[in-house]
Amino acid sequence: MTKQQKQTRYNELYSEIMAVVAGETSRTARYATASCLLSQAFSPRFYWTGFYEIDPNKPDELVVGPYQGTLGCLRITIGKGVCGTCAKTGKTQLVPDVHAFAGHIACDPVTRSEIVVPVLDTQNQLVAVLDVDSAEPDAFDLVDQMGLEMICRDLILV
Numbered sequence: 001m002t003k004q005q006k007q008t009r010y011n012e013l014y015s016e017i018m019a020v021v022a023g024e025t026s027r028t029a030r031y032a033t034a035s036c037l038l039s040q041a042f043s044p045r046f047y048w049t050g051f052y053e054i055d056p057n058k059p060d061e062l063v064v065g066p067y068q069g070t071l072g073c074l075r076i077t078i079g080k081g082v083c084g085t086c087a088k089t090g091k092t093q094l095v096p097d098v099h100a101f102a103g104h105i106a107c108d109p110v111t112r113s114e115i116v117v118p119v120l121d122t123q124n125q126l127v128a129v130l131d132v133d134s135a136e137p138d139a140f141d142l143v144d145q146m147g148l149e150m151i152c153r154d155l156i157l158v
Contacts, residue, residue: 003143010147013041017151027053030155031128032066038132038151039068047110048133051119052076052083054126062087065128072131073107081105086116086129092145096138108133115140117148121156 001009017037021030031051039049050067055075062076062083079088081104086093093116098104101114111133119128130152134140 003141006143007147009041010143010150013037013147014151014154018154021155027127027156028066034130034151034155035066035068038148045134045136045139046132047135048072048108048131051128051130052087053128054087062129067131069133070108070110073105076105082114082116083129083131086118087126090118090120090126092117092149094140094142094145096140098133110135112137113139115144115148117145117152119152119156127156 017034020033020037024030035050039046048067048069050069050072051065052062053065055061055063060078062078064072064074076083078084082093082095082098082101083105093114095101095114098106098111098114113134113136115132117130118126119130121127130148132140132148
């Protein structure tokens with residue numbers, strides 16, 4: 001898939017996801033929809049696609065939410081691993097080689113590269129992160145980052 005084809009696919013997915021979740025008040029339903037459509041659109045490159053949500057009872061932890069893929073870590077401490085770093089910094093983490101990322105948490109040994117995008121609520125507070133893993137090294141680029149950030153930016157607002 002060329003970069004242009006990938007950009008076009010993200011634009012199409014954005015429209016699909018927003019159309020399906022329009023008016024839906026359940027975050028779980030919105031996250032499940034996004035995980036499913038993203039996973040199907042980019043399989044097998046997207047090996048694991050899902051959300052880790054801030055646990056309101058333990059705000060220093062992320063807890064696994066809706067996802068597509070193999071068994072994920074159930075909880076991740078804020079600041080630990082790629083997901084925890086994204087949650088702590090509020091910045092997308094684009095990791096071409098997870099083995100070179102200090103403190104990487106190996107939820108699945110098949111994962112070689114990863115991208116994690118913050119999800120903010122209407123008050124600009126972090127509520128979740130979108131985690132996408134690949135069994136391929138260096139599987140994600142700026143087109144993926146921009147496409148996933150676009151989806152995450154508006155996923156909570158609909």
